[in-house]
Amino acid sequence: MAAQKWMKTKYPGVRYREHQSRLHGRQKDRYYTITYKLNGKTKTEAVGWASEGVKPADVSDLLNQLKRNHREKTGFQTLAEKRELAEVAERKEKEAYCLAEQDKMTLVNVWEQHYFTQAQHNKAEKSWKREESLFRIWITPLLGHKVFSEIGVQDLETLKSAMIAKGASLRSVEYALAVIRQMFNVMISYDLYHGDNPVSRVKKPKEDNRRTRFLNEKEAKELLDRAKARNIVLYRMMLLSLYTGLRAGEILKLTWEDVDFANEMLSIRDTKSGKNRHVYMTKLLFSELKLQQDVKSDYSEERLVFIGRFGGPMNEVSRLFKELVDDLRLNENVEDSRQRVVFHTLRHTFASWLVQRGTPLYTVASLMGHSTIAMTERYAHLAPDGLREAVKVLEE
Template structure:
């Protein structure tokens, strides 16, 4: 400690104090207490604290006495530093024990409802959250809901797989259910509610090829657009943008007028599925229809497309499925990958481009794919290009 500080003795040997220059504790100056003693042959001085924080000479003397007795008997702590470290470690051990006890009792469903559900509902898209909640209600909760969170095992999770497989749920749905469980454990760990291993790591995910491969022919697309134009004009525009721009439904319903550059024929897609913004391009037909739509709607409307009373569109209108049924596009088709849904329009955009010789890399950029592997599903649609590449060997 600094030599210019004036220390005062107390009636307790080894206990002294200094006074604060300005601060008072009651009517007297605030006092800072320290203890001085021998440890391993050296004089050691350690601070105890201020009287304003509850420290009194007797308390300092008791601490000093404890340390001296421990030195004599070979016990610990023998210094104030050791005493503080032991107190901190004891507190951590206590917290660990309490957490362990808490983990033993709280069930999976309690973690879900009290901690996971509130943050997921506020942070995720409505469609994603509704899917998770449905999987929890039908498959996850019946299997592991009442089991203590820390005790859920791989066997318990296999029960979810088995139950879903018996009801002929797709591998993708099973994978989604297990991924939801995994997210619950990840959130619990981040919130310090659980410190064990994520049990989903021990589960083998079902193999699958859940990619949709169906796309529309030009005749089918035109027939579908014509029906939509009569049934639901706004949905017709939305479908047109997807077929000729490759946009996802969620990207379209989030568009604002400021994102549409009619002069350049460009569409800015902000915060897409892969979190990166990108540009799409308007065909002459898309530009014409969007301009006409703007003239018919409130120019201040946000977003461009909205549900009744200006509310945000959360899902594609039933009119789309009605139009598909009217054309009979899904008659006799059991494989869901071959069924026509709204997302089929985006696949149609990519498929048409590849059929017309557009390089896969370009298609990937226009689609907003994060990897070229996602676009390779369309490679078989360019047989003439592939055949032409091999003919160079004939020369």
């Protein structure tokens, strides 16, 4: 392609070239530049197309302005500097506008525009759905209309008191405050809120909602026997929880790539605590997982150990588990939810049995995938003889 020819205008220092095909009016579109000397060097800068509204007289005026700035050593010295200053000014104007708009943003605005979408991306479905329910049922009616930056401790105390007065559990109150705390943290991280997080100054209601019920060996055997007779897949899932301490969610996500038969070990990834861990198979569990390999599925993308009725992933543990518990009357006349037998009770039983047999709490914490040893200390009372023997060394 031949080099395009630059042509002079009647204005000194202003030149243009023509577009090969595009027209502007009746003549070819023209691209204007300016040429000048700065610090002893010749400099050429582009201005723009005639079709963009650039006129040679205006280009000449711009060049003259530059030359005056050079003589007076003020203002922009190049077109690039002029554009940069304009961008800075525009950015500051937008920032000022955004700050003004932020001052008007309500709690609902923050939820819809900044918080909920990132929660859906970063949290488990069960978690963000729980947060959405709390926000819709409890938080929105009381604080949704409030300007976000004006929400303070008194507003949060009002929310707390109102929820308790209407019968919400202390755990729900604590969870609702946690949602608001996370909303403030998100806005702080986005540099859209500058100030302290008011939730940090609210005394959070606390209750010990940790489960204390675990199965004795007779109860566990009866439950396993009935499951094996009714649903072999449920039986194997129960074995996993009872003899490795896996959570239901970890069992449902388990793939054959996680199963190491050679070392009789399972790799548990992307856990609730965020830490991967290894657990080990008993002989019974080893043999049952070997048999589970014969269950075929077209759902090859994940190669899940446990598959749903139609060949895809399972979303929850079979409801048959509750039926079996009810058949054995394990929850009969039990009002305290912490004492009720649920699938998670199998995981709790795993830890309880280990501690009763003298396994150190640190080892139990590692097998359970607890983020802190404090979570495992709830089982310490199950080893009273071990604690008593530890103190006796002082008498020796």
